[in-house]
Amino acid sequence: MTITAPADAVERAVARPLVEIRRVRKSFGAHQVLRDISLDAPEGTVTVLLGPSGSGKSTLLRCINHLETIDGGRIMVDGELIGYRQTGHTTHEMTPRQIARQRRGIGMVFQRFNLFPHMTALENVTEAPTGVAGVPAAAAKARGLDLLDRVGLADFARHYPAQLSGGQQQRVAIARALAMSPKLMLFDEPTSALDPELVGDVLDVMRELARDGMTMIVVTHEIGFARGVADQVVFMDGGVVVESGDAAAVIDAPRRQRTRNFLESVR
Amino acid sequence: MTAIHQVSPVDASGTDDDVVAVPLRRPWRWVGAVAVLVLAGAFAASVATNPNLDFDAIGAFLVDPRILEGVGLTLLITFISMVVSTFLAIVIAAMRLSSNPVLSSVAWFYVWAFRGTPLLVQIVLWGYLGLLYDRITIGVPFTDIVFWSVDTNVLISAFTAGLLALTLNQAAYSSEIVRAGMMSVDEGQREAATSLGMSPLYTFRRVLLPQAMRVIIPPMGNETISMLKNTSLLSVIAVLELYTQASVISSQNLKQVELLIVASLWYLLMTSLLSIPQYYLERRFGRGASRTLPATPMQRLRRAIASRRPAPDPAPVTKEVGVV
Numbered sequence: 001m002t003i004t005a006p007a008d009a010v011e012r013a014v015a016r017p018l019v020e021i022r023r024v025r026k027s028f029g030a031h032q033v034l035r036d037i038s039l040d041a042p043e044g045t046v047t048v049l050l051g052p053s054g055s056g057k058s059t060l061l062r063c064i065n066h067l068e069t070i071d072g073g074r075i076m077v078d079g080e081l082i083g084y085r086q087t088g089h090t091t092h093e094m095t096p097r098q099i100a101r102q103r104r105g106i107g108m109v110f111q112r113f114n115l116f117p118h119m120t121a122l123e124n125v126t127e128a129p130t131g132v133a134g135v136p137a138a139a140a141k142a143r144g145l146d147l148l149d150r151v152g153l154a155d156f157a158r159h160y161p162a163q164l165s166g167g168q169q170q171r172v173a174i175a176r177a178l179a180m181s182p183k184l185m186l187f188d189e190p191t192s193a194l195d196p197e198l199v200g201d202v203l204d205v206m207r208e209l210a211r212d213g214m215t216m217i218v219v220t221h222e223i224g225f226a227r228g229v230a231d232q233v234v235f236m237d238g239g240v241v242v243e244s245g246d247a248a249a250v251i252d253a254p255r256r257q258r259t260r261n262f263l264e265s266v267r
Numbered sequence: 268m269t270a271i272h273q274v275s276p277v278d279a280s281g282t283d284d285d286v287v288a289v290p291l292r293r294p295w296r297w298v299g300a301v302a303v304l305v306l307a308g309a310f311a312a313s314v315a316t317n318p319n320l321d322f323d324a325i326g327a328f329l330v331d332p333r334i335l336e337g338v339g340l341t342l343l344i345t346f347i348s349m350v351v352s353t354f355l356a357i358v359i360a361a362m363r364l365s366s367n368p369v370l371s372s373v374a375w376f377y378v379w380a381f382r383g384t385p386l387l388v389q390i391v392l393w394g395y396l397g398l399l400y401d402r403i404t405i406g407v408p409f410t411d412i413v414f415w416s417v418d419t420n421v422l423i424s425a426f427t428a429g430l431l432a433l434t435l436n437q438a439a440y441s442s443e444i445v446r447a448g449m450m451s452v453d454e455g456q457r458e459a460a461t462s463l464g465m466s467p468l469y470t471f472r473r474v475l476l477p478q479a480m481r482v483i484i485p486p487m488g489n490e491t492i493s494m495l496k497n498t499s500l501l502s503v504i505a506v507l508e509l510y511t512q513a514s515v516i517s518s519q520n521l522k523q524v525e526l527l528i529v530a531s532l533w534y535l536l537m538t539s540l541l542s543i544p545q546y547y548l549e550r551r552f553g554r555g556a557s558r559t560l561p562a563t564p565m566q567r568l569r570r571a572i573a574s575r576r577p578a579p580d581p582a583p584v585t586k587e588v589g590v591v
């Protein structure tokens with residue numbers, strides 16, 4: 001018997017769900033990493049994924065923009081099936097080109113930044129808009145500078161990633177993802193590779209993004225951020241959703257022992 | 268306290284801290300340098316005063332039209348072979364890295380075959396291609412449909428055979444260099460590009476290849492220099508490049524050594540010039556890779572001169588901060 005997302009999380013949703021994850025399964029060889037995961041992320045809300053190492057948080061996030069294929073179930077973003085076309089009871093994987101088009105609406109921020117080292121901060125931000133979305137260079141540049149300003153890096157447009165601190169690189173990475181005007185932002189432990197004093201700047205940018213109404217799914221161990229910003233907290237372990245619901249409820253009054261143990265270990 | 272220099276509190280023990288440091292004298296360096304200079308001078312004198320060496324001939328043949336033609340052909344063959352082989356190498360490396368087992372084993376076999384046999388043998392083989400296939404035909408394989416057909420010896424002149432041999436052999440070597448360069452790029456780069464909605468081809472062209480270039484260019488510079496010298500092997504199938512021209516001339520006037528010197532001087536000049544484009548390519552693709560770009564030759568010269576002077580005070584240690 002597998003555990004699916006408690007119904008209350010779904011029903012409490014005021015807005016329609018932007019992300020609908022239904023009965024998703026994923027294995028690497030014999031190792032089943034995701035077993036029947038279901039959850040909803042309503043539009044304009046922040047969902048924080050918590051869970052011990054190896055529980056499949058990154059894998060789930062990577063399935064949402066089809067960086068990983070899924071073995072079963074379905075993932076919808078903004079009413080569109082991700083990575084597959086459905087005909088009857090089976091789905092068929094899309095061509096790389098079709099998937100690339102879908103990914104443009106979903107921004108992703110990685111633990112290790114993954115900025116393009118041979119491009120300046122500004123070039124990192126403008127590359128995808130000019131190269132794949134067909135935005136004219138001048139417009140992309142103006143918007144790129146605007147985005148860099150928004151993440152507090154207006155003076156660093158011409159710097160190469162190697163000339164930036166980790167926190168600055170991560171903020172450029174956020175600006176780069178925002179440049180494609182995504183309707184959904186995925187964050188995979190965006191502050192885990194940062195020195196403690198640099199974490200705050202990145203979290204501030206994310207807080208502001210949440211305030212502006214961006215739909216976000218965030219994997220993080222920053223419990224303070226989860227409590228302060230998340231509308232919904234989902235606790236995963238062993239490839240299933242153990243518990244999910246209101247941030248304060250899950251964090252301060254977890255119903256399950258596994259959740260309690262985990263929260264104790266990260267506090 | 269009467270110390271002229273500012274003394275840090277830790278050192279203020281009353282002893283004289285202002286001592287002069289004398290570097291170790293190295294007399295054997297001087298002895299070695301003189302010995303080498305004497306030997307080099309003796310050799311230069313023996314060459315310069317050798318009555319059997321015709322310096323006027325060397326000077327004259329350096330600019331002989333036939334030699335210049337040979338130089339031109341050598342450069343042309345080097346250029347075409349390097350350009351075409353590099354494109355082939357990218358394709359072979361991509362095949363080798365692909366998850367399609369047929370493609371990757373074909374690529375592996377190609378590299379195995381062309382790297383495992385001597386270049387000289389390959390050149391002669393291509394020269395004799397006409398013995399193996401008397402006609403070259405383009406059509407639908409395993410049927411009688413023929414679009415185009417030509418006598419092999421007409422299509423494959425010595426020049427074409429030489430080009431083919433050098434290009435195909437070089438592609439095998441270069442593909443391994445390209446493959447190493449591609450593998451040096453972090454997997455996260457592909458993921459970041461993919462997550463931005465870039466297609467696989469766009470990702471390869473704009474994100475992966477420029478980063479791989481940084482690793483690829485230095486060994487490719489070596490390969491280009493090897494290629495330039497290896498063109499001389501084409502003399503076995505009578506392609507009239509520099510070395511063949513020199514041999515042809517010397518077989519008539521019997522000034523073998525003079526013409527070998529002429530050819531060598533030209534090879535030296537050409538290989539020296541080749542390091543210039545390599546240098547600027549390295550600068551171009553080194554952008555962002557390190558905190559400073561490699562110095563230009565002028566900067567290096569100035570630095571070398573400066574280092575001959577007594578060292579200035581060490582620069583103050585600056586803390587590395589985000590603001591550069």
Ligand SMILES: Nc1ncnc2c1ncn2[C@@H]1O[C@H](COP(=O)(O)OP(=O)(O)OP(=O)(O)O)[C@@H](O)[C@H]1O
Nearest residue numbers: 028029031033051052053054055056057058059060
């Ligand atoms: N490409 C892959 N091939 C094989 N196994 C994989 C692959 N990616 C992930 N896994 C395995 O899947 C499991 C879940 O990995 P995942 O990265 O999703 O965990 P996580 O919850 O993000 O953990 P962490 O908090 O350490 O990042 C792990 O056991 C991991 O070894």
Ligand SMILES: [Mg+2]
Nearest residue numbers: 057058059188
């Ligand atoms: Mg992870």
